[in-house]
Amino acid sequence: MSPDASPHAPQVARYWRATDTRLSGPAWFAVLALSATGILLIINQIFNLQVLGFRPISTAYYYMVLGLFMPVAFLGTPARAGDATRVRWYDWGLAALAFAVCMTFAWNTDAILYQGWEFEAPPLIIVMATALVLLSLEAVRRCAGLPLFIICLIFATFPLYTGHLSGFLWGAQMNFSETVLSHALGVESIIGIPLRVIADLLIGFILFGVALTVSGGGTFFMDLASALMGHARGGPAKVAILSSGFFGSLSGSVISNVISTGSMTIPTMKKCGYPPTYAAAVESCASTGGALMPPVMGSVAFVMASFMNVPYADIMIAATVPALLFYLVLLIQTDCYAARNGLKGLPRDELPKLWHALRSGWIYLVSLAALVVLLLATNAEAKAPFYVTVLLLVTALVRARKDGMLAPLVAMVLEVGATIGMLVGVLAGVGMIVGALAITGVGNAFSRELLQYAGGNPYLLLLLGALTSFILGMGMTVSACYIFLAVVLAPALEQAGFSQMASHLFILYWAMLSYITPPVAMAAVAAASIAKSPALQTGVLAMRLGAILFVLPFLFVLNPNLILEGEPLNIAIAVSTAVLSILMLAAASERWIYLLNRRAKGWEVLVLLAGGLCLLVPERLSDLAGLAALALVMGAGFATRAPAPKTPAKETVR
DSSP, X not given: OOTTSOTTHHHHHHHHHHHHXXXXXXXXXXXXXXXXXXXXXXXXXXTTOOGGGOOOOHHHHHHHHHHHHHHHHHHHSOSSGGGTTSOOHHHHHHHHHHHHHHHHHXXXXXXXXXXXXXXXXXXXXXXXXXXXXHHHHHHHHHHHOHHHHHHXXXXXXXXXXXXXXXXXXXXXXXXXXXXXXXXXXXXXXXXXXXXXXXXXXXXXXXXXXXXXXXXXXXXXXXXXXXXXXXXSTTHHHHHHHHHHHHHHHHHOOHHHHHHHHHHHHHHHHHHTTOOHHHHHHHHHHHHHHHXXXXXXXXXXXXXXXXXXXXXXXXXXXXXXXXXXXXXXXXXXXXHHHHHHHTOOOOOGGGSOOHHHHHHHHHHHHHHHHHHHHHHHHOSOTTTHHHHHHHHHHHHHHHHSOGGGTTHHHHHHHHHHHHHHHHHHHHHHHHHHHHHHHHHHSHHHHHHHHHHHHTTTOHHHHHHHHHHHHHHHHHHSXXXXXXXXXXXXXXXXXXXXXXXXXXXXXXXXXXXXXXXXXXXXXXHHHHHHHHHTOOHHHHHHHHHHHTTHHHHHHHHHHHOGGGGTOSOHHHHHHHHHHHHHHHHHHHHHHXXXXXXXXXXXXXXXXXXXXXXXXHHHSSSXXXXXXXHHHHHHHHHHHHHHOOOOOOOOOOOOOO
């Protein structure tokens, strides 16, 4: 992309084309107005601006956020496939009802708190509470699909029949009015932790990510990755990995990452000789890892910080080494594959110049650095992304043409509104899962039962937890899966003696694995559709390339040094052995030995695999066994390597 091109134009054009199919006329203006009002409300609340003396108490504020963005979900997301191109009358009806119910609750917050409406309320309030529960269920059906809707429905009605169940599923039973009032007016359900994370913390990071994209940041990171790695052996695959890591760490959405970056990287990989299945598998793995990569990660990281009651910066620091190890594995494996198959990089004249890329996009690197510094050096994590967003927004306005100065602003407001509307639509329903487990007391009972079933064996507990996370991740969004397991599984892991941070990250990583593991493998399916490769083969290959994701959670939960908990010397040893192990496992996986620059023999593959696995175990004897395996392969390789042929000396021309 030339430096003079308008970097936000592709994003704006793509957004307008997308909204043309659903939103137009009054619906478009309604979404814009609701989104803009919601953003201004959140800014007023977070910065305590008290515009015109207005700053509602927290409960009223949460209802207002819900009342402004749930209608956006109903207007922007069709109820059925046949409504994809138009907003129907019932969409308007649901949007108006959601707005009216939530604003009524916001207006009557004092009565809810001081008159005990959560437990006993006037008939009209019970009717409105019932409406909010039904609206939340319909929103989650539209935004997340039928499987999560069914799960939310089961838990929304759980207090009605839990008294008839046995074992750890038995809990305090409620009647209908008590159930809907607890969900709609209680502080642990619809307006519980998931919604509070959006309203109190996440909005700034969503704004930052959208502003980065609208102002041309996505194109810049693609150009930067191409300039750095595009010419190298197997360069297009490395560009895909780096660009997906950059973009995914900001967007936090695996599927949008695949679609956004994959549409550019997959055709380039195919052009340079990578098979379509391999290209799609690389992109799906890289996009999945993006949601685990600091500084922003995905929305679930902010939910995690709230559940653990720790600063988000702690989550970011802990997740850094595992995420970098994952991307290091991908880079090494693609490089080994390229070496084994003789794949080259792109010609330098077809790639952006590094200096030109940095000159046109240095502001994005400065913005990222500023965000990291603000997160680490201050406690104002909710405010930090807003400061950086202003810088990016000014950049977008300066680069916009004079006749389109409002385009970046409009695109940003609409995109932020759509993103928050989708999250609110999902997390309002998911909040009822947490609420049902809390008000019935079943959540704690489930943790105790799981711990007892494991018989005190921490390894069996980890296996049960991994299996549970993986299965739930198939049918639920990552946020929903994490929220559920943070209530029922994380306490059991902590009681078994594992680190709190490692336990929560363990759940998150295993919930993410369904994106690249058949039969679901949504990221692999999305990438396969771009690459025109078989979806199942793509998923199987993605699972092999991303195999380290199956191992990493066990590594850092058994050895917290990998999430930077412990003494500096122990951390350095743990990280070093992990890197060495990754090099050996990648060499075994792709059957290529770096230093020997040749294919690995059968026995070498087995020795490297065994040695790499030994290095993953946090024991001195295992480390020594791993190093011995590496020494054996490298020593035998150098001893039997044929000397390079001598080049005959040229005669001197007299």
